[in-house]
Amino acid sequence: MAAHRGDMVGVKYQWMSYLVGFAPLLFVLWPTLHDIFGRWLKLDESYSHGFLLGAVSLFLTFRAARKHPAVPGFYPSWLLPFVICLSAYWVGGLIRLQALQHLALIPLLLSAFAVLVGWRQGKWFLIPLGILFLAIPVWDFLSWPLQLVTVAVNQALLGLFDIEFEVEGVFVYLIGVGAFEVAHGCSGLRYLLVGQALVLIYGELYLTRLRSKVFLYLLGCGFALVANWIRVFVIIYMGYETNMQSSLIENHDNFGWWVFAGTLVPLYFVARRLELRDERAETEPRQRVEEARPQGENGSAVYGVVALVALAWGAWFALPEERSQIANQPENYGMDLGDLYAPVFGSQLAGWKPNLRNPDRVYVQTMFDRSRARVGASPNSVFYLGVFTYDYQRNGAELIQYSNRLYDRDLWMPEAFFPVDTPLNIPIQGLTLKHRLSGKRVHLGYTYYAHSQWETDQWRAKLAQVSGFFSNRDDASLLIGAVQCLECDVPETLSGFISDAFPAALARIEATVGEPAH
Template identity: 25%
Template sequence: MKKTYSHISLFFLTLTAMIAIVWPSLVEMELLWRRSETFMHCYLILPIFAWLLWRRWPYLETKELTFSPIAAIAAVFCLTIWLSAYLVEVSFIAHFSIIALLQCLVWACFGKKLVLSIRFPLLYLYFLVPFGEAINPFLQDITAYLTVGLLNGVAIPVFREGLYLHTAFGLFEVAVACSGLNFLIAALSLACLYAYLTYSSFLKQVGFVIIIIVLSILANSLRAFLLIYVAKISDFNYGFGDDHYYYGWAVFFLVIFTSFWFGGYFADKIPSIAEGENSASHQSQPVNLLAKGLTLTIIVLSLSTTALLRFNLPVTQVSELAMPSLNITLPRQQSPSNWGITFFDGIHRDALQLENGIEILHASYASRQNEGEMISWHNRLFDRDGWTLVNKKIVQLNNDKVELLFLRDTRGNPRVVLYTYRVGDYRLIRPELIKAAQLLDLLSMQHQGSSVLALSIANMEYTAAEKLLQQSYQYYYCLPQRCQP
């Protein structure tokens, strides 16, 4: 019993220290659960995890407990990944590394045998991570493609332009909310749990999960088709009001219920604990003091080092809305813009609108701020609800790498956006490279900060707009008092 207490006490002490260190990321995870319908199911993951452990508890009491220095080293790696992601605010990686860190701590404090016996409950914790939004464009494209096929199947002519579906009775957009991501992730979490409880064959488990993923994507396309079809036959009296969500969840429920009901016919006989695993006798082994000492030392040192870096990180205090940093006298046009670019929460933010219709935005950010960051979900280059991306391309201007975005709204009006980011001496486009450059800037203690520069013009043919923006970028870049990153 004393041996068991030593394992449990070490685990809960390290778990408490881990929670204190990664607390900001945990708060961020819960905030995402609360804000987005896509991740509301995350609140159920911990109760399900506790129930899965309770099911295994009679067997877990028979397992031999050991300490694992190798797992402690793996925990150090996970802590390093979390700290790096936390420094540059890459939430996705930070959240996943927390779950991996927890798994490593369980392995370090209780040993490989116990971890292997609860591997599914531990892996199931990854559903706590709010992930998947990056595949929204892919899911939107699939939904649009399949919806067009279904509409053609019932003799409804439709012309697809990106995510816009033009029909004789109306224009429809496959928006982000129509991607079906919330259906897909909720179905995936349920499918994994159902497959674990129903099948003992690994191939059956994987096959069932894949089938559910495919059916969820098909069901979402069927939902989009039905909404358009119902709107047509009802003259828009139904389909796009409050019943919009009811239809979606009704289709989702029917697909999941039917899949689980049909999958039950292929269920395997899961051996009970008494028949198999619990029959093994538990033999108490002496505690390996060397393994315990190494495990404890590695964990304490890594947690202490991470805590020092985390709590002593220099942070720039920024105001809620950054004040303009430049005083450039340029002709401006005062008409309102429907561009929809954001980039608030920085040190400085400047917005100009010229008489020729070109709009310019420059925003700069500190290496590390008390709130806000440059690359985030709410900082966007255009209003995604009002504009659809038709095409994009990367060009070189003044040895800078810039990207052009070609947009179109629901009325067919065009807009072109030219933008680039700066981190230190680097000018970058890809978000992952920007984050890597920000991390390098922090670790090198240079703290040069970062910024974004974007130019845009609307209601002009794409080729002419592209040429004008490139010329304006070069002129803007060469101003004596220029708003440039």
């Protein structure tokens, strides 16, 4: 009875060590965790499997704890990796680079755990806890190269058939038929994340040898990518054969998962063979080495807990305040284009408008050219000017984030890209959009003004947040002009409008730098 009571006290002490050591750290990480949970709730994105993966991670962690009980202690050599990860998280908060905080999250938690249990005990929890990295929204950086690879593969496959087509960037143009965009959702990122999770879970449950786990992991990644390549090719080919009338073009998500499920069949045949081979290897007589217990007594865990708590609270006090504050309503820019353009009622252009989440300041207006009205001519062009500014980048209010899009992909499809030449000496990207139902076209010219740098590429604008830390500028803006016209020279008309409108928008942005939005 006394021994049993002593065991209960020991288990309670161990759980208290983990709880007290991790509670302050989780408090510091809460803004980032809250943002990640929000991404998991978006069922149409690549991370909708997050809560399910979290439950699986808990199950695997408890399973590993039962098979390999970890007695807490203090392993000071792991303080260095912990401090490095915590510093990376702090820098991400300081320069308001959310992606850096996301990248540091799981390594930070794993290194904190290693401070208390060391490597010999902690290695059994590497996969159960590390698998959560597959649900952290940092994998979007792979989307663009995956899109390019998908286009290259489908270009090779289409070349095997008697199909006239052209490829430009991530667009596949079927001559005389239509155009396909290999967009973010067609990159195969969702299948890659789910495929990695499935093979890692299978390897953790049923495989014992490291090389078997690695081989299955690499094979699972390959099968996931092949499934997406097959899906995209079938959709393009069916669009060609049916003159863009196939139902797969609009409703291709379910089809993609069926293709992915089909690739799992040969994958798990291979996994089963690896499992049987590992079982035969386990039955061979070999000397088993008993796991060494952690050095020192349980009381040494106090030092590890104190170190984690002190460093976590230090980071919390050092992080910038109000890094997650979001304005309830954006402040409107006061802007006047003088006698050049007159406003038109409405904030959309032929049903199109950009979707941006939680900007601090905005200006949105449709308008027409006054000069044509003066001479009695009816305006044949309607213009749109949008300015969206974030005073600084933080969770939920960031210029470059997945929720911010130039157009609704369910309603509009890109038709062509073109350069917009202006005397303003800033890069401007032109884009023609076609409405999927009405066939109407709008022509956009846009640029990002991020931390005093002009960019037309989203990822370059994202990276500008890092260099912007040294420029004493925290603001980032999207400037976008658009035109809808029946008969006009689109590049020339759009260039003229942007040359008139953007200087006024830039003057308002510069005039409000450093002023808090109300």
